[in-house]
Amino acid sequence: MxxxxxxxxxxxxxxxxxxxxxxxxxxxxxxxxxxxxxxxxxxxxxxxxxxxxxLKVIETYVALINPVKVGKGLMALCMVRLEKHTKEKLAAFEKHVANIPEVVECYHLAGQYDYHLKILVRDMNAFQHFIVNKLSTNENLANVQSSFVMSRITDTTAVPLTEES
CATH class of the missing domain: 1.10.10.10 (Winged helix-like DNA-binding domain superfamily/Winged helix DNA-binding domain)
Structure with a gap:
């Protein structure tokens, strides 16, 4: 219970x-x-x-799609640093990335970088277009460090549970 x-x-x-x-x-x-x-x-x-x-333990039900099968074969992980960290600037950046379809995950971080973004695009040309025409249009962007996924080792949406959870 x-x-x-x-x-x-x-x-x-x-x-x-x-x-x-x-x-x-x-x-x-x-x-x-x-x-x-x-x-x-x-x-x-x-x-x-x-x-x-x-109780929102189960938030929703979804279909998990293979990105390669739908033409999104390049996954990039972007570490983003902002120039200013006011409440308004953070909210504006979050609203900005929430409206970019290629950004499938965004996490606000503590540490060296401010945000971690997971990006799904067709190829390197599409990634360049994403950076130049979508992400970098936010005036508060100070630095973006991108890495490209070569292979997925583990990839799950399952939350690990034990009876002590």
Whole structure:
């Protein structure tokens, strides 16, 4: 059963964890198949999934697309440093990158760089176009350090869970 310690942390029991593991592996699994795999009946599984959704433990369901298959074969990781760090300048940069489709992930960092961006584009020409015509149009940009992914070693969206989570 789910217990809440504070608004941002939810304690999950072994059934919740197993439900989440199964859904992370296959979000299209039916409640009936999920109940069968966990040796429970459909109704409690349905109720637990709905509760996990209501508590935003399960935020959404998505289809994961192979970027190469849809013509996005170049993945770049960009480390970005800004000139100014006022609340307004940070918010403006975040709004700017949130509106660029090639930016599929953006993280605000502590440390040497301010942001880490994951970029998916067709090829190096498309990356150059992205840098020149999209990213660098933000006037607060001080430095961009880019690396290009040669191969994916691990790539998962699954959150690792244990009963101590």
């Amino acid at each position: 789910i217990e809440t310690e504070n608004p941002s942390s939810i304690r999950l029991d072994s059934i919740d964890i197993n439900i989440i593991r199964q859904l992370q592996n296959n979000a299209k699994i039916t409640n009936k198949d999920l109940a069968s795999q966990l040796e429970l009946t459909t109704t409690p599984i349905y109720e637990r999934v709905k509760r996990l959704e209501k």
